[in-house]
Amino acid sequence: MDEDVVAKTITDIEGVYASGLHCGIKPRKKDLAYIYIPTACASAAVFTRNKFVAPCLTYTRKMLSKNTVKAIIINSGNANALTGDEGYKNAKQTAKWAASYLNLKQSEIAVASTGIIGVQLPMEKIESGLARLLETPFKQEGHIAAEAILTTDTFTKEVYFEEKIGKKTIVVAGISKGSGMIAPNMGTTLTYLVTNARIETDELKKFLVDAIDDSFNMTTVDSDTSTNDMAMIFSTGERKFQLTSKEERDLFKALLLKACIELAKMVARDGEGAFRLLEVVVKKAANIGEAKQIALDIANSPLVKTAIHGADPNWGRVVAAAGKNPKNKLNPEKVDVFFGNIQVMAAGAVIPFEREDVITYLKQDFVQVTVDLNLGTSAATAWGCDLSKGYIDINTRYT
Amino acid sequence: MDEDVVAKTITDIEGVYASGLHCGIKPRKKDLAYIYIPTACASAAVFTRNKFVAPCLTYTRKMLSKNTVKAIIINSGNANALTGDEGYKNAKQTAKWAASYLNLKQSEIAVASTGIIGVQLPMEKIESGLARLLETPFKQEGHIAAEAILTTDTFTKEVYFEEKIGKKTIVVAGISKGSGMIAPNMGTTLTYLVTNARIETDELKKFLVDAIDDSFNMTTVDSDTSTNDMAMIFSTGERKFQLTSKEERDLFKALLLKACIELAKMVARDGEGAFRLLEVVVKKAANIGEAKQIALDIANSPLVKTAIHGADPNWGRVVAAAGKNPKNKLNPEKVDVFFGNIQVMAAGAVIPFEREDVITYLKQDFVQVTVDLNLGTSAATAWGCDLSKGYIDINTRYT
Numbered sequence: 096m097d098e099d100v101v102a103k104t105i106t107d108i109e110g111v112y113a114s115g116l117h118c119g120i121k122p123r124k125k126d127l128a129y130i131y132i133p134t135a136c137a138s139a140a141v142f143t144r145n146k147f148v149a150p151c152l153t154y155t156r157k158m159l160s161k162n163t164v165k166a167i168i169i170n171s172g173n174a175n176a177l178t179g180d181e182g183y184k185n186a187k188q189t190a191k192w193a194a195s196y197l198n199l200k201q202s203e204i205a206v207a208s209t210g211i212i213g214v215q216l217p218m219e220k221i222e223s224g225l226a227r228l229l230e231t232p233f234k235q236e237g238h239i240a241a242e243a244i245l246t247t248d249t250f251t252k253e254v255y256f257e258e259k260i261g262k263k264t265i266v267v268a269g270i271s272k273g274s275g276m277i278a279p280n281m282g283t284t285l286t287y288l289v290t291n292a293r294i295e296t297d298e299l300k301k302f303l304v305d306a307i308d309d310s311f312n313m314t315t316v317d318s319d320t321s322t323n324d325m326a327m328i329f330s331t332g333e334r335k336f337q338l339t340s341k342e343e344r345d346l347f348k349a350l351l352l353k354a355c356i357e358l359a360k361m362v363a364r365d366g367e368g369a370f371r372l373l374e375v376v377v378k379k380a381a382n383i384g385e386a387k388q389i390a391l392d393i394a395n396s397p398l399v400k401t402a403i404h405g406a407d408p409n410w411g412r413v414v415a416a417a418g419k420n421p422k423n424k425l426n427p428e429k430v431d432v433f434f435g436n437i438q439v440m441a442a443g444a445v446i447p448f449e450r451e452d453v454i455t456y457l458k459q460d461f462v463q464v465t466v467d468l469n470l471g472t473s474a475a476t477a478w479g480c481d482l483s484k485g486y487i488d489i490n491t492r493y494t
Numbered sequence: 495m496d497e498d499v500v501a502k503t504i505t506d507i508e509g510v511y512a513s514g515l516h517c518g519i520k521p522r523k524k525d526l527a528y529i530y531i532p533t534a535c536a537s538a539a540v541f542t543r544n545k546f547v548a549p550c551l552t553y554t555r556k557m558l559s560k561n562t563v564k565a566i567i568i569n570s571g572n573a574n575a576l577t578g579d580e581g582y583k584n585a586k587q588t589a590k591w592a593a594s595y596l597n598l599k600q601s602e603i604a605v606a607s608t609g610i611i612g613v614q615l616p617m618e619k620i621e622s623g624l625a626r627l628l629e630t631p632f633k634q635e636g637h638i639a640a641e642a643i644l645t646t647d648t649f650t651k652e653v654y655f656e657e658k659i660g661k662k663t664i665v666v667a668g669i670s671k672g673s674g675m676i677a678p679n680m681g682t683t684l685t686y687l688v689t690n691a692r693i694e695t696d697e698l699k700k701f702l703v704d705a706i707d708d709s710f711n712m713t714t715v716d717s718d719t720s721t722n723d724m725a726m727i728f729s730t731g732e733r734k735f736q737l738t739s740k741e742e743r744d745l746f747k748a749l750l751l752k753a754c755i756e757l758a759k760m761v762a763r764d765g766e767g768a769f770r771l772l773e774v775v776v777k778k779a780a781n782i783g784e785a786k787q788i789a790l791d792i793a794n795s796p797l798v799k800t801a802i803h804g805a806d807p808n809w810g811r812v813v814a815a816a817g818k819n820p821k822n823k824l825n826p827e828k829v830d831v832f833f834g835n836i837q838v839m840a841a842g843a844v845i846p847f848e849r850e851d852v853i854t855y856l857k858q859d860f861v862q863v864t865v866d867l868n869l870g871t872s873a874a875t876a877w878g879c880d881l882s883k884g885y886i887d888i889n890t891r892y893t
Contacts, residue, residue: 145820146820411612
């Protein structure tokens with residue numbers, strides 16, 4: 096991780112305000128956050144593809160279709176999911192309260208929730224929490240907002256990347272939360288990104304979808320998809336940061352992808368109970384769809400995940416997972432497999448390798464597994480984590 | 495489980511011989527078995543759909559295409575998978591040795607292996623093991639064969655079902671092994687069935703494929719698919735047990751399905767580290783494919799599996815898993831959910847239920863979760879198990 100990833104956050108972009116506090120949804124930890132970009136010229140989001148969509152997301156999607164959203168209120172500890180009409184009313188009420196403090200129209204406020212499913216939001220706590228949180232709305236406390244959106248996460252996830260594009264220094268910054276119920280279908284987590292680049296909403300949406308496809312949609316902790324996932328991006332809209340050429344747009348897309356991948360990797364690294372970040376690279380696949388699918392099949396395999404946990408060079412499980420989907424093109428006699436830089440299989444046959452060296456490598460907190468199919472020209476990378484008893488502990492006790 | 499499931503086994507069918515012993519592939523436990531049906535008139539098998547197919551299965555598939563197979567040699571402790579040409583030669587050599595003891599052509603012998611991947615078979619041990627095992631080949635020790643094919647299993651899996659079909663008492667008996675790397679793609683385990691019904695090979699194959707589709711292909715422990723899975727059936731071929739009418743065939747199909755489901759449930763119950771057998775019933779789905787997919791999505795969900803392990807009535811995870819695949823038809827506002835007979839959700843909304851009653855129910859060793867989609871007329875059942883620390887222990891240490 097780069098040093099500046101930790102040091103700077105979303106509120107280091109001019110015109111971005113955010114903070115968080117404890118309002119009482121959780122017993123002790125911070126559970127209510129806002130992000131406020133009064134000058135926002137564009138906003139876009141992607142949402143969970145789970146059939147059970149939390150009412151807060153239904154609400155937010157509707158607002159985004161109406162106008163540019165300029166603020167979002169996020170609570171953690173309660174997902175406001177499977178809560179029916181009352182859940183929808185509560186999301187709307189939250190936006191209404193926030194609008195009065197932020198001098199925005201209610202439709203300019205998005206709402207998101209994460210935490211336990213099927214319990215109505217404690218609206219009195221949210222009302223009084225918002226009163227304290229938004230009394231002074233121009234706080235530049237992105238780190239606190241990043242903390243207040245967490246659930247079972249063990250650390251905050253923040254990125255801040257900048258790059259000279261033309262004569263403009265363009266910034267993309269973001270915060271994420273996510274640790275369990277992480278699977279590749281849309282946002283798969285809560286992610287809020289801000290950029291100073293000036294881009295129209297339609298284009299921003301397209302860029303976001305593409306970036307999420309190659310980052311969060313390639314990240315898996317447990318193959319489960321939440322009802323509340325979303326990723327959202329705001330543009331602060333300063334005219335001097337207008338992107339003008341295709342080249343500038345391409346550079347921006349690369350910057351956005353970099354930010355999303357870094358956040359996605361943090362989510363995988365913080366997978367419930369995880370000790371190691373697992374990066375699976377599939378090379379020379381027949382096509383991009385199969386490259387992605389095989390990378391995810393490996394990253395999702397409980398047998399691969401437990402082997403990585405035990406620092407066991409079990410290439411047999413890696414290839415078994417690579418070959419599990421009969422629809423994919425894969426010639427067993429062409430497959431090469433690597434743990435880090437150490438090759439363990441060539442052309443489908445095991446080759447002699449120093450077992451102890453691989454074990455030492457697998458004991459690190461970042462493990463890369465590469466499967467070269469030697470078939471075509473497509474490549475993909477997926478991120479996941481090992482599977483430990485910690486995952487069982489967290490998810491057996493979670494209520 | 496019925497009493498007779500435990501009491502009788504494959505060798506209680508006349509003309510079926512089987513046994514097993516320890517030949518030294520494993521440190522102590524039995525690791526070599528045979529099943530021998532000298533009069534076999536038909537034999538059929540289904541195999542793993544993993545792209546990496548163990549050479550023993552390639553060999554066996556070839557023999558089945560040539561003639562009726564009348565015996566199978568199975569070793570446990572070593573999968574003879576990812577072992578290349580030498581692995582194929584070793585499978586062939588095993589059949590050759592067995593043929594000389596059993597007075598069969600080499601092509602009439604099938605070979606199967608299960609255990610660690612990527613290590614060549616210890617052929618000297620197999621040679622001397624076969625000499626002892628097959629010296630007296632007419633042993634009626636099906637229980638011992640059932641024991642000798644196990645790997646991480648904690649109990650043997652045997653069924654024996656009979657039914658009057660016309661004036662004939664038709665029997666289907668079988669043994670299975672399977673505990674981890676169990677996912678729904680073909681056999682997903684080793685299963686050997688024998689029937690006294692006389693059926694032609696082509697028809698037997700068709701019946702087997704159908705029965706496996708609704709039993710083992712609906713069983714999941716960890717979503718991983720082995721390189722060595724197979725299910726095989728032999729007909730002892732007595733003329734008096736010839737199936738003559740469509741009605742008799744239908745009754746036989748039902749009996750075969752019952753045997754396969756019972757074995758599949760034993761495999762799920764013995765899932766690595768499992769405390770409970772999880773049965774997921776999906777009702778009134780739009781079509782059979784989606785009914786099966788949704789049932790498997792729920793049974794495969796690590797979050798559902800850990801909730802069941804913790805006896806946590808977490809219906810939120812059940813519906814999130816049911817809704818995770820955006821391709822499936824599912825109307826959240828129509829879904830009913832039950833734990834056993836206790837309804838917890840009606841028309842997509844939680845209903846009041848006695849939490850303690852559900853917890854008591856979930857603490858049993860058989861747990862049924864029913865999701866009624868109230869959309870169409872298709873139903874499906876999947877079998878799985880809870881996810882415990884035992885799974886992590888077994889698969890972190892397995893080498």
